[in-house]
Amino acid sequence: MTLSPSIEFLLKNPLFSLLQRSKTTSEIIQIHAQLIKTNLISNTLAASRLIVSVTSGALNMDYAEMMFAQIEKPNTFIWNTMIKGYAESSSPSRAFYFYGRMRMGSVSVDNYTYPFVLKACQLMLGLHEGRMVHAEVLKKGFGFDLFVRNGLISMYCRCGETASARALFDGFREKDLVSWNSMIGGYVGRGEMNEAEKLFDAMPERDLFSWAIMIDGYGKKLGDVARARLLFNTMPERDLVIWNSMIDGYVSHGEMFSARQLFEEMPEKNVISWSIMIDGYTRSGNCKEALSLFKQMLREGIVPDKVSVAGAISACSQLGALDQGRWIHIYIHKKKIISDIVVQTALLDMYMRCGSLDEARGMFNSMPERNIISWNVMIVGLGINGVGEEALELFSQMETQGNLMDDLTFLGVLSACNHAGLVTQGLQIFNRMRIAYGIKPKLEHYGCLIDLLGRAGRLDEAKDVIETMPMEPSSASLWGSILAACRIHRRVALAEVSLQRLVELKADDCGAYVLMSNIYAEEGMWKDVWRIRKLVTDRGMKKERGSSVIEVDGTIEEFVNGDSSITEEINLVIRSLSKVMVSK
Template identity: 35%
Template sequence: MESNQQHNPLHSPTYQVLLQAGSRLKPLQQVHAHLIVSGLHHSRALLTKLLTLACSAGSILYTRQLVLSIPNPDAFLFDSVIKSACKFGYHLDAILFYKKMREFRLPHSNFTFTSIIKACADLSALGYGRMIHNHVLNCGFGSDSFVQAALITFYAKSGDLGVARLVFDRMPERTIVAWNSMISGYEQNGFGKEAVEVFYQMQRMGIEPDSATLVSVLSACSQLGALSLGQWVHEYIVKNGLDVNVILGTSLINMYAKCGNVSKAREVFNGMPMKNVMTWTSMMSGYGMHGYGNETMELFDHMITHGPTPNDVTFIAVLSACAHAGLVREGREVLTRMKQRYRLVPRVEHHVCMVDMLGRAGFLNEAFRYIQESISGKPAAAIWTAMLGACKMHKNYDLGEQVAEHLLTIEPENPGHYVMLSNIYALAGRMDRVEVVRRMMISKGLKKQVGYSLVEVDYVNHMFCMGDKSHPHTAEIYKYLEELMWKARQAGYVPETDSMMHELEEEEREVSLRFHSEKLAIAFGLMNTNEGSTIRIIKNLRICDDCHSAIKFISTVTGREIIVRDKHRFHHFKEGQCSCLNYW
């Protein structure tokens, strides 16, 4: 009987007991003791199963001790435990097991390399991953499609997109996994345009996308505000009968919300049979960024009674919505509920929302007290930034100067803080202080972040910067914009030159304002789209006061709806009004 067990360990009673023990540490240790007593501790098949189960039980220390105690492990044992360690998040131990495997001079397989490369990717361990890449080449797995796809993911997660693309381009035959790895690599590193370009290349080669492809493309569309492509993806999903699971459905909600069509996002939300906490949170976040605070609160209340338990990210979305909509009482209640009912400890993001909410509403002293009394330790720069923005909004220059001192102490190399402080001084008429701040920036070699705006026309995003003359149709765009601004002035628009660089003369300021990136993008969009269609603009910075005013008049004289997504929120301009109601 004993002999049969050793020859057929996977059919033995001991193996069945292992399976019954499952991911429970104490029963596994009892089986281990039985293996030793019965002499079965030399069975690598049984030991391999014991190792993987111990790892899944969360006892990596016990797993490590077991691995180091086995005198003659084989490649399959190491492959299994490396994969299991990766699966359950023990990436450093996966690397340790890989090193032990090399010490035993055991043969590697593509199974070995895909697992250990994944561990390096999840750790963003660029140096060690490069060494593994060398091992891959030396062992003759450089052309293995599974290993190559893993390498693309590794380099992308480690931020080396150049090498990731090199591996991708050198693949003679690319699997769907490789395409997905390259697309998601670009998207997750903020290169939405490049992600979309790879997707188009994939289409040209006749490769059918799967759900993972579409999730990444939808995320890229969210970055770029590429509504047309996002709608095409949605139509593709419906046409091909793909299952709109939680991940894909949530991606569609994010895409529609971030591309300016929040009603379509809600339509997708309502049509999803299964929703998890991120689905609910994404919908509330979408409402919040459009300034729909009441809708956010209604959905939040519905989630409390009929949905999953909210997490800390849910509360960030709800508090942010309250901040954008001026729902101060509701925001206070939400924070209290978060701490008392759900026992969640506020993070930096929650504090930023609270300070932003109180500050926007004009409760500057209360916002400042909140920072002093409710935040343990040193407040993060983001908290002081929210406070400084509120001081600028409500023209409290003395408090703004005090807040700026805290901010510059924490982040002395951030040019945005100096620009904000300079603007506060300028609005207060303190031109001497403006000059001091400017000189500080020059001495530190700091430059203001370049603003740009994107507008989508016929599936192509066109980018404009202030005074940009790089577009092939620059002359026509500028001429059209001049005429457009003349019409706006006739309708009552007056340039708000106080929002410009204060060393310029009045006339120069007005000219400079006229050619801000969002105005150029709007002019191009109006020139190249049909009457009555909506213009959608994506801006990387906060929209300035003058452009906000100008676009109201442009929406009137053109009869168009213009939707602008800036750094903080959406603005829907229609018939001379903005959805933010000047609360931004």
């Protein structure tokens, strides 16, 4: 094929060759400047190549749009590249906007345009927009194009319209694996596993993705890990994605023992495998094992990703392992691991929970961006650490800056008022939440308010709040906080009412009776003390054993009350220390 002189000249130009190999932001910007300087930017092929480089991820879409505006007559390929770029970005609605502009112009829409637009409709959950595109597809005669039809099936499935997707699927004889997988994925997404299984069984051929969809559906959507494992066992071959899907199914269902067994059986592991397990152990409360696995991963030379790092940091938070949390923070910085807002918020939470306020403040102030979770973590953390006034100042700053606030924000600031004993401010914030922000208080908000009033000795008001709440006081913690406040403020009669309410809620555990016994004892009501203790004994109630977790030289140690082996170890240490002191 003979090339035109202009195209031949361009292909020989070193700038074009550099552009095809460019990867970094600085390289693309420099080449862009040279294309403008030499007026090669007016060449459609050069402009197309530049737009592809920008939208592929090296730069953001704002820069791509600025470049697009400089192109006098963008062709169909350039329009499609812009639509594709926005469809894969965090602003998919912008893809639909460009599609609208493209239709208004003189450039022809082709069979590559529609799948990109339909993908944007999926991400927007824009069923109305998707139907408009569908009508245009039929009008332009692209309804029989397999690529376009698969895009329509995926769009309808993602928007929850599986019936419309199935009508399209059944209406055409020509189908490929994408058609089958999209339809099965649509059923799985809606939890319609019976329909998904029928279609899966009817598939003329399957790929690994087909199996992964079904295993994910049974394991995570339906919680039927036994059925997912049966599918897993019958697979002719498995790849890493399948192994990770099955492990993730066990983890999502809380079956960490089975997940660990499968994890150990894996012929090979990647960072996703480790991340699933670390995050699973953290969420299930086995934080020591999460940290142990994180260290093992590092020993085996696996570079962690942001999921595994966030899981390990969260484990440090729950254990109060400040030194290990600091080490992970340094490790992230040293290894240049992507530290996004999720990881940064996890670090913020860890420093707060471990009581390191200065490091938490430093972390919060250095964050390049903050979301509502970051603000909430900071407000709650300040409250828990006894600086309620600072929490209120931060809440006020959040308001002034016009940041989004939700029910968790108000729960956090009410909790801060509770910990700091700021009754007046707490009551004001509770009322503003309802009146100024239109946020309906939940049971947790009422719980904070009741606890706040109880601690301040305003027990009659606290009782009135419980009795006038718009919902049933079904939470034992409400009457439990009243009972605890009754001991502080020596209100025997109200304590007896609180205990009776706990009995009615079937939440009268050993702790409630022990608390009531202590209230009687402090008032010298010994007959009632012995009556309560006899009741506890007759019912065979036992108080849960307490435990403590401490960090010693980077190692987490847990001590359980009544553990004779630990007691013996402590006694041994004491005896050893005594001998040393005597020898000195």
